[in-house]
Amino acid sequence: MRRWLLDILVCPIDKSDLQLRVFVECDDEITEGVLICSACKRLYPIIKGIPVLLPDELRDKSVEQEFFKRWKDRLVL
Numbered sequence: 001m002r003r004w005l006l007d008i009l010v011c012p013i014d015k016s017d018l019q020l021r022v023f024v025e026c027d028d029e030i031t032e033g034v035l036i037c038s039a040c041k042r043l044y045p046i047i048k049g050i051p052v053l054l055p056d057e058l059r060d061k062s063v064e065q066e067f068f069k070r071w072k073d074r075l076v077l
C-alpha cells in the first residue's frame with residue numbers, strides 16, 4: 001500500500017485513525033507492516049502490500065498468526 005492511503009483508512013470497528021508501522025518498504029510501496037488503531041489498539045496487518053482491514057469475524061486467523069509470528073520482534077508496542 002502507499003502511504004497516502006493512511007489518510008483515508010480507518011479502523012473498521014470504531015472508525016478511528018490508524019497509525020502505520022512499516023516493516024518493509026520498496027519503491028514507495030509498503031509491502032509489510034501493521035496499522036494500529038489509535039482507539040481500540042487492534043493491529044491490522046499489511047500483507048504483500050494489502051492492508052487487511054476486516055472486522056474480527058472476517059479475519060483469517062491462520063494467515064494473521066503466521067504474519068504476527070514472523071514480525072513479533074517488531075510488534076512490541
Ligand SMILES: [Zn+2]
Nearest residue numbers: 011014037040
Ligand atoms: Zn479501532
